[in-house]
Amino acid sequence: MTDLPATMTAIGLPSPGGPEALVPEPRPVPVPGKGEILVKVAAAGVNRPDVMQRKGLYPPPPGASDVPGLEIAGEVVGLGEGAGAWKIGDKVCALVSGGGYAQYCLADAGAALPVPAGLSMIEAAALPETFFTVWTNVFDLAGLKAGESFLVHGGTSGIGTTAIQLAKAFGATVFTTAGSAEKCAVCRELGADVAIDYKNEDFVAVIKEKAPGRGVNVILDMVGGSYIARNYEAAAPQGRIVQIAFMEGSKVQIDYMRLMLKRLSHMGSTLRSRPKAEKAVIAAALRERVWPLIEAGTVKPVLDRIFPLEKASEAHARMETSAHIGKIMLSVG
Template sequence: MYAITIPEPGGPEALVWAEVPDPVPGEGEVLVEVAASAVNRADLLQRQGFYNPPPGASPYPGLECSGRVVALGPGVSGFSVGDEVCALLSGGGYAEKVAVPVGQLLPVPEGVDLVTAAALPEVTCTVWSNVFMIAHLRPGETLLVHGGASGIGTMAIQLAKAVGARVAVTAGSKEKLQHCAELGADILIDYREQDFVAELREATDGAGADVILDIMGAKYLDRNVKALAVNGRLAVIGLQGGVKGELNLGALLNKRAAVTATSLRGRPLTEKASIVAAVREHVWPLIAGGHVKPVVDRTLPMSEAPAAHRVLEESGNVGKVLLTP
């Protein structure tokens, strides 16, 4: 088969479409013929040599895909050859085929085509696990989403609105904020021109955000704590603004607030399977009912993965960038 390889870490040009051995499904795995994959910022880090796959995972980038089941490994049940699926991966999505643990497979949701389904696994699992399973966002609460026009952001807006929460977003342009508003965002903050702490407090009568979904890490840590409401929960899922920051424990204590930081890729198979099962139970009906939709910025051939990486590096996307073999 062909896959995107990384012979040497570097810029987008380090991604090479090359012939490689076919994967073989092991115990509890299925082999998926890939219809599409999607680009995540973790892929950019892997390309640069900063985020290696966990032990035993595929060496090729790609943390999600959609496609058809073409073979079953030993001990697999619940899926059959020919099923249309999408999957959460530890790697290997930028390829013509990938072996997937059966617990990380999802049926393609009703009303979504096979290629577009590749936009769903990573964002739905990330948002549901952090905003709902860990931070327990409730109806009537306020969620602040940094990077509201990203793949994660566009899904977080929709899921929060679907459960009856109020949503604030930050983004870097009026155009991106308009896209967020069309998805249901209530409070729109241009981080290039506005102080998100002041804007959020004004919009919430001084209360702040009950839950913050943060992709920036250190750069926003102090301001995020200031923006939290009493009993607020800060969920850090990205480190685009650095890995080390100063945390004011007194401010956190006074607000009885909490900070969590998680990633999906390195979690044990059992944890991933639990998250995928929760997404199938809670999110898939919302998609089938038309309340939540995948947001796709563009679709490119997988051989043009370098161009797709440049789009993300320049923050030129609203929603997901997909790749097709």
């Protein structure tokens, strides 16, 4: 292990609240345990689950850091026993269970990936949370295949920009919803075949008109609420719907007859609390199937704004406006 300071700056959360609840504070530099690497963080991503944690609605899993932050990029500066092939000095990005808003962060060796050639640390830190999420839900769970049609809601979110590009790269016809003409234009630039302004258009009606074969085969939804029944309407027979969040609420009254008559599958998953071994399998699939697309420039992270670590509260305020297009990032180095 390289010579390291005893303390670091991290973003603490003394009590739940608004963006101002995020406070820079000194913390001990963590020590890597079995199967872990210690990363000197250059950049970290800001994600909706971080906002939920700040509000007291999404506590970290047992054993995880209470510091927010689920994805990082930086340099390996410490190795625990059984850290695999990683070496001191390697440049990595990693999915973490917490602790990303800090100068140093622990990562499971299996959930770390090399920084793709040609990407900056900021760009690399924008990859793990959304790419792990989209891959495991759209391709593993829902089984999206070339020639099928796909809908992702919130096309200019981090998840949306990633899902549009990956679905298109793997041969799907891509539909998306977004909240303005400007955002719809960005979605089309990223590869969406049809971008629907949900504030002025009914996405169900548009899909029924334009989707080949009476609906879309796979839907990735983080809205929930009223969208659940509407997704059932927009889905093709034997369609697969994957729920990854409930921004509009998780408790709704719904008629499940459409689910039965269309022979739909409605699935859901979370990522943060998944076992280490499962995250390692996702990382291996990304390295084999997706990292070459990133290095070729076919798929790229879309960045919105970059804030210094100490301004994490401003980054959260930006996210809560929903005005962002792509990933909001923290610069740590």
